[in-house]
Amino acid sequence: MVGSPVQLIAIPLFAAFLIPLLGKAWKELVRITPGVVILYLLYLSVDLLNYTIEHGRVVEVIAGWTPPWGIDLVFSPFSGFLATLMLFMGLLVWIYSYRYQTFEDYDDYEPTLKYYLLLMMMITASVGVVLTGDIFNLFVFIEILGITAYGLTAYYRHRDGAEASFKYLFIGSLSSTFLLLAIMIIYSQLGTLNMADIAVKAHELKPVYKITALVLFLVAFGIEAEMFPLNGWAPDAYSQAPAPVGAAFAGIVVKAGLYTVIRLIYTLFEVGGTYEYLIVMGLITMFFAEFAAFSQTKLKRMLAYSSIGQMGLVLVAFGIGKEEGVYAALFLMFNHAIIKSLLFMSGSYLVYKSKNKYISELNGVGKMMPVTSFLFALGAFAIVGFPPFAGFWSKLAVLTAAADSGMLLIIALILSISLIEVIYYLRVVNRIYFVKRDTDLGITKPTPQAMFSMLVLGAIILIVGFYPDVITGVLHKASATLLDKGSYINDVLSLSQTIN
Amino acid sequence: MDFLIKTLGAIATIIVAFIVGMLYMGINRKITARVQNRVGPPVWQNYIDALKLVSKKTSVHHGVMQHLAPAFLMISSMGTLLFIPILRGQSWFPNLSYHGDLIFILYFMVLGSLGMALGAGQTGNPNAAIGITRGLSQMVGFEIPWVMALVAMMIQYHTTSISDLMAIQQQHGWLMFQNPLAFLAAILAMLGMFRYSPFDIVGAPAELASGPISEFGGKYLGLMMSSGSIFAFTKLTLYVDLFMGGASNIVVLLIETFTLYLIPMLYGLVSPRYRTEQAIRYFWGWPTVLGLAALVYSVVI
Amino acid sequence: MNIIHITLGILLGGAILTYFANKISGVVRDLMFISTIVVAAALFFIKMTPDTVAVFNLGGITLSLGMNHLGLLFSIIILGLAVLAGFYSLPYMKGKDNLGFFYMNYLLSIFGMMGIVMSKDLVSFFIFWEIMTWSSYLIVVYNGNKANKIGIKYILFSALGAYSMLMAIVMVYSQLHSFSIADLSAGFTTMPASYQITIALLLITGFAVKAAMMPLHVWAPDAYSNAPMSYTAMFSGALSKMGVYGLVIVFVTMVSHLPQNFWVRETIAWLGAITAGMATIYAIFQDDAKKLLAYSSVAQLGYIITGVAIGTEISMIAALMLSIVHGMFKANFFMVVGAVERQAGTTDLTVLTGLIRKMPWTFFSALMSAIALAGIPPLVGYVGKWMLYESLISNGNYILVIVIFFASTAGFLYVFKILYSIFLGQEEPEFENVKEAPALMVIPMVIIALLLGFFGAFPGYLLKYIDNALVVMGYPVSQGKWWEMTTLFNAWGNKVSTDLIMYTTITVFVTIAIVLFYRWKNGRYVSTKDISLSGEMPKEDENYSFKLDFYKPFERAISPLLRYKISKYYNEFADGMEAFFDWTRRIYNGNAQTYAIYVITFLVILLLIANNIFTV
């Protein structure tokens, strides 16, 4: 174990604020620094992950104040897996956006600087959300995440980014309000902010407070997790943000949002009915999102809605509970991060020159940019779950888990939703390859580094598809960890005994 | 040696079929003439015609399919004949009657029509093609009651072999009395099979100028005439075998077959031609009902 | 590393290599493609022994591949056709663009089919099934013609089938905690009754889609006719048989144990028969050769489904026999149409005419396939039909016999229509300089045509394999009871001697032919314009071939049947759904405040009902 989880937060925060200064020295450093930092963090967290998979979770205390008083970071196989995934996606997003043309359109390098700064902060915040063991700290990280996301969504002046960003901000601040209220109730009743401690004392809560807090949490986190009907902001944000940011949303931000819901339901509160709630809300989210996606005319919006739908599926998987369910859900999150980011990255290059990003403008683009189109098609095939691509295994896992719990109706619903998915994704693929070009739009070749990160994602899709075992092991471990609530509490609270 | 005898037997059968068939045709022409108040040709006129046609020297053709059409016709007429027991007890040229059953024969009988159809098609004469399409449509029409009748008998006596059916009729008496409904359906189907008026929509001398055969002359026509007559005899024999228990000797066979032959002939004399869809609808009307009734009857019994 | 790895490896690797070989040069690509098929087929038939097994462990799931005689039977169809159609497609596809893509998917679908017949567990079965599906889909839309209509229809129905299959698979897993097919057939009876029937029906649905059974057939005509003919030969010949393969397994191992056994069988049998009947009728009225053959394929598959559903010994033999034979003659027919399309430039039956003298060999193979298709002796097509009838009669499905008989009799109509319209009729100046197709295309067709004749005389050579396959499926040995090398028996011991039929036919034919060719000199050829059309003779520029409203009288006769078209209902349903989807997305009305109100409302409602849904 080379470093402690703290570095995963501290270093990027520090680096983020260092970027402008470095920029003064040499402009190129603005672009390079984030990559270097993220690369190091990735190495760090992979190492930590390996360690924790062998020796169990690592609990790091900040500033010597042991839980339940101080703030602690918990790096378990579960949270560690998510953090690693986020950092990995962050790295790819950085590679992809390195000298991304539209950033260079602006004459000064200010926007570039802001972009990288915000990106750093966003990744940091997401990692922080996943790692922190303190509920108020969680709130802070969520807020940082939010603010950076607002900024990045509004990145383009010439688009409707501001509008999307405002919607995001509006809903997001409501979310933070409820979150704060909930935290307040918890604190006023239990006098603690540490998750493990709350989990221990949760039974002391009066039912009314417990329920109210739970509901407030559910709504607040539901907004982050793009749960219907709280997800009005999501499609706009996805479709208006720059391509790499869209990929980052799908690959990083949503995962943080989901994590909060899961942590709440699996660790914080022992409340009956929450799993059913997850399943029902997940299904509803799925249905409405896929319906909307089906009748989209703009590519990125379609991808956005489809992403929401996937999140719904993940919620369902988590709602199934048990180890298989969690395993399936994590697998889905992984696949979704990989595939959807690939779709965003390649898709936005396919409609690069077009102003409105209409799907109909994709006609026959396959001839003009073969590799990008192929990658998009690969992503489409993977996400609708055609074997032998990555998406299939997660879908199979979900269905098997559902079947084990005897939820045949849910299986049927999921599959019928997949039918819709198949249709609208293959309609796009058809347009790309099998419909004659009818627009005179030019094309923009992806930059080598963008192509590189897309190829990496494509390769992962194929590898996981042909040999899922590369990922299943850690997934199983992670899901086991998440379900083992007792050891979580134990590991966190034991520190206080060990130190004083 | 055995093989030689068999072959000779087969040839003899064919010759007999040819003679009898031609004779019936002649009689048909005679009777028709009499009904229409004409003198009509002598009964042996058909032999003369056949001889004349075959011995004609020149013959134009429009290609190999037309050239081979008579061969196809002969296959189904002669072939079917060989697979049908001519006389009961097989004292007389068993031929191949133990080697095929009803369903096989049903299909084998079609081969000729198909070859003929292709041959006629190649002539490029529109009338020919029209005639063919009519013929095929009509076939779909009458096959239904015909098959129903046959299936009815098969399930009544648990066999699909003609010889077995004949043997059974020795014990239980003729099938036309055992399962009269089936017999009626079969007879009505036979009207279509023989393509005499009102079902002569294939040839339709008035509108199609004798349809499929309009481009055939000389030895083609001769062969087709002979095959037609053989085929007529074959069908009649088949009916006799199926419904009248077959014949013990040639005389009885002639009587029985001729009696049957009178049915389509006389029915034709007194009725004008149908249009194709009328013909089809006709066969899918009462004949089919009878066939269904026969099925039910044979299941119940 | 046994023959299974090798075969699949060669096919998969060959597919990818073929794609990249395209970048090098067309010749390399073609060589790569054809050698892949030939080598795979050769190795397979030389090396494959029915007890080979290969096991993979993926994602905690054991995928086991193996081979038994049933699989062997179907792999004969697949690889046999693959080799012939493969050679055929080299000249046929010459000059078309992105052929690397086409050939890759061609090989991938073969890979998928081989995987299916080798699969010993449901997951690998499903994986290969999907690979087959999407690769064939990519070929269906390959030429880009109405891709979003035809292609989506195909993939939608395929996915529907595949997903119902998937649901059945996970249900099986939840009950038996094993994906193995052997465990399934062993433990099927131990499941709760509701699961049994559900699983069986779901699987039947899944396979019926591929086997184009009504009402799941609507994709088939378009898909078959839209794919390049050199692939449709595989598509209709082999790929649709995968559905039959699945149905055989389902009916033997599951349906026979159901309490509702009888009803399931009858329903499916009837659906098959109705499919046969209706598809035949629609085939009769098609004016495009591809469409006609496509419908005819659906009809033929209808017979097969009926045979499988009845599931008696002889009907199984009949169904498998029909599968093989249909594979042969339908593939041949599609190749013929492909050749005509390539040489004459169209497949419109109202345009084509009089090609027989231009393309004699093509006509010959078309004629043989036609006779086989119509089930006329002495060609092999008749064996399967004969057995089917016998089985239905001896099994007491009397009405069913009539329906099927009607279908096959009506089959003559379209058989004649396609033969006549393409090859016969008056010759047209526009087709003056049409040449016979290149040898690589003709030879496969003629080979199949001759095989049809050969097996007609000696069906035993095919029935042997079928017998082995059925023994695997738990049926008693049928040789000697139902068939000998050249003889067929029915339930009541009546027999048909195929060889004698063949010999008689040939004898008579040759004799008469000699009579006809006697003094052949005198018979001179005259052009098809030289006809006795009431004395006048059509000029060069006018063509008197009978083309339009070919079967108008028949159409009038059966007009009541034509009133119902199932695709109409499907379209209405689809439109309704789309309208509904479009309506639901209005929820996202773009106003941030509305979204905020959603949030608050949701919160309030949740607070109000929280006590009912959450139990502390």
Add this chain to the structure above:
Amino acid sequence: MSLGSNLDLLTVTFYGTAIALILIGLYAALVKRSLIKILIGLSIVDSGINLLLVSIGYLKGGTAPIFSPAVIDKNPAMVDPVPQALVLTAIVIGFAVTAVALALVIRLYRHHKTVNIDEIKNLKW
């Protein structure tokens, strides 16, 4: 320290005001059509929440939670420091969010020439 422990007029006023603020803010945010007013509403909600938080930690007659020797040996009742820390953080965050929001509003105004939220609906469905 449970919510019910020290209920007297002062506490009630605190809580009452806080809740009133929150409701007013929500009303403004959900009903007013002007972006600016919506933002004002949101920040009112924020301050309401903050007030609520502080008043939880408040202890009647407690001294400020600062560790000085004088305090320690007398050891009087201290107000709970944590809520105050939280509130400080929350205020900062709220400030940041408001800043970003205002920036966005300016951008939106330039783009749409209006601040009426009903007319800013380019992205929908």
